[in-house]
Amino acid sequence: MLRTLSSRSNLLFRRVPTLICRYPNSTKTVQKQAFKYFSTEIAPHETIENEETHHAVVSTFDLFSIGIGPSSSHTVGPMRAAKLFLNDLIHHDLLDKVCTLKVNLYGSLAQTGVGHGTPSAILMGLEGETPENIATENVNSRVEQITNSKKLNLNSSKLISFDPKKDLVLNMHLVLEQHSNGMRFTVFDENGDVLATNEYFSIGGGFVVNEQTQVSHGQNVYYKDQGRDAIDATGNPVLLNTRVSQDSITAALPFSTARDLLELCNRKRLSVAEIVMLNELNWRNYDTIIKDALKIWDTMNDSIRRGCTAQDDAILPGNIKLKRRAPALYKNLFRGVYGLSIPMDHFNIKEMSLIENQIQTPTFVSNNPEERALGLLRRKMASPKNNYLSHLDYLSVYAIAVNEENAAGGRVVTAPTNGAAGIIPAVLKYYLEFYSNDPLKDALTFLFTASAIGMLFKRGASISAAEVGCQGEVGVACSMSAAAFAAVMGGTPDQVENAAEIGMEHNLGLTCDPVDGLVQIPCIERNALGAVKAVTAAQLALNGNGSHVVHLDQVIQTMKETGHDMMSKYKETSQGGLAVNVPLC
Incomplete structure (x- = not known):
């Protein structure tokens, strides 16, 4: 069989795949050029890590796309x-x-x-x-x-x-x-x-x-x-x-496990979000990082808006003929808060676009990008716990709205996947609306903290439901959100890790059994429950001192083993579970 056309993107970690195809360059020529390319691409001050010690670090903007x-x-x-x-x-x-x-x-x-x-x-x-x-x-x-x-x-x-x-x-x-x-x-x-x-x-x-x-x-x-x-x-x-x-290239602050990450935080006296920010500065300049992060949040927020303001009687694609619920839930939610009408500027509340000027006029003075980055993310005090409204309704409607948009083929952010795309936006929007006093700093802290946890799961286990079941999607998104919520609430790195651990520990073994192969049942409701569990996990961690028996690394390893032991019919094949027990006729 002829094999070809391994994209130039295949030339990773100084590895060059065998290329067989009808084109002039021989394999040896391609290899020679590739090695030359990578040897000249790396800056003199950067050190290539041992290939046997692969770090977990990927860009936040690859994890969230x-x-x-x-x-x-x-x-x-x-x-x-x-x-x-x-x-x-x-x-x-x-x-x-x-x-x-x-x-x-x-x-x-x-x-x-x-x-x-x-x-x-x-x-x-x-x-x-x-x-x-x-x-x-x-x-x-x-x-x-x-x-x-x-x-x-x-x-x-x-x-x-x-x-x-x-x-x-x-x-x-x-x-x-x-x-x-x-x-x-x-x-x-x-x-x-x-x-x-x-x-x-x-x-x-x-x-x-x-x-x-x-x-x-x-x-x-x-x-x-x-x-x-x-x-x-x-x-x-x-x-x-x-x-x-x-x-x-090697990450500025590489880590492979949660223990590595915590050790870095303690040794460098940095938060999880600050570790991620310093790594991002290896690949993007300061202004680009901020603007790209705001674009991610803006897309998340827009997916919530579109889901909440869709037609009440809209039907999602597919044989299930599932009716959208987010529009009616949204109206009921604000009927109890604002009266009979929905405020027209609800989705403009603390919008990122209103605070982008902070990028150009920071409150601290420094030309050093690392100092600017850390100054932006440095948290001086815990956010005040002044919200007395039930978070359940807000989290549920926001998460459902995003996943109904996803089911309809709309534009969403992989967070870290589409099947779990509603959890992180729901928890972040809830926090920004009812807790945040500094939305720019809080949004960045939330996204960067969440991405660090996602990196650990991607390296240590999987974020693919076809490989490990829905624990790899909704479970990972719940863990990421729990850690991020704990961080913006003023949690220590140990409390952040504890929140992430709780968030996944109680999603272990979660199967992926979509009815009729559609990302609707049970996926949409599962996102709502994942968002609620994330906040609960963070609250449990914040009420402790960070000390706990089960470590995040142990949970990630358990998740990986559980996924491998899971029967294939429960891993996104629609051959088991609800997929065979919910008739469509």
Whole structure:
């Protein structure tokens, strides 16, 4: 079998996969150029860590990324994989030679792919779209046009014959070895000969790895960009991203476990959020970090707004014919708080856009980016506990609103996945509305603290329901939110770790059994409960001194083992649990 087209993004941690394809460069030439590229890319003061000691650190803006529903692993990841494959074809001058294309989906992508929107996402990716920029309202009409015309416009520049009913195959009973979310792309020339083929795996949260990236569990190899050229036509290194490749540098403050993270906090006298901020400064400048973080929150808040203000009688896509509940819950919520009408400026309360001027005019004076970053995040006192309204209703309606938007294919933030996208926005919005006195600092602290916990789960276990069940999605999001809420409430690093541990400990073993393969039942309500549990976990931790019996690292290891022991029918296959016990007729 011919293997090719490992994107330049495959050249990670000084590893170069074997490339077999009809293009001029030999494998040795590619390897030589790649090693040259990485040896020149790393700044003199940076030290490459031992490959046997992989840290957990990834960028917050890779863990939280803007995409579309209903699933990060089944929609966002496959769309990115299709785009990566396209970029490889373009790079090797093969796109114009393509006459036909075959797409094969395996494992969970095949079993629940239709309900999760995988075929549509792949078609859009093959036409050159990205999850961050695609116009979600046009997806259905475009897919219908492709199906009816049996034509696909590769990268919006090469029209080929393509019948989704024949050329996009769901292999329901086959699973590729590396991960249950597997897909294979193969292109042929006019004679029917294979031009190139490659396999990709969507490992949760929109992260994608290549078939030839065979590495030990937990190593930070993934693609979130749509590809980049490592070398130009003359053999010189090229960086298309403004951020230095995270895959080839060492984090400023690396950590692999929760114990490492706490030791760093204590030794450096930094909060969890400050550790993350200093790492981010390795890859982005100060202003970009702040603006990108505000964009993440703005997208989260907008998904809540759209979910809450949708039509009351709107029906979510799919055979369940599930009616949206967030609009009615939202109206009932504010009927009790504000009277009979909803305040028109509710979603402008403490909006990030109103405080962006703080970026340009900080309250502290320093030209050093690290001092500015730490000065921004430094917490002088615990937030006052002055909210006497029930948090249950707020958390529930906000979380449900986001996940109904996700189920409808709307734009959400993977936090850390789409299936669990409502928990972090719900808890953060609740805090900003009823507790915060400094929304800029609090929003950044919340997002950076949450991301640190997400990094630990991604490295130590998984954030893919197809791999470990829903404990890897709702469970991880609950843990991340619990830690973040404890942090903005003034918790110590030990209390933050305790909150994260409680948040996951009581989600261990949570199965993924979506009815009809849709991200609706039980996913939407499960987000509401996850948000409530996160706040409760944080409160329990804050009422203690940080000392506890079960450590977060132990819970992460237990989660990983539980996921491996879980039967496959409970891991996003719709072959067990509620998926078989809730009839649709």
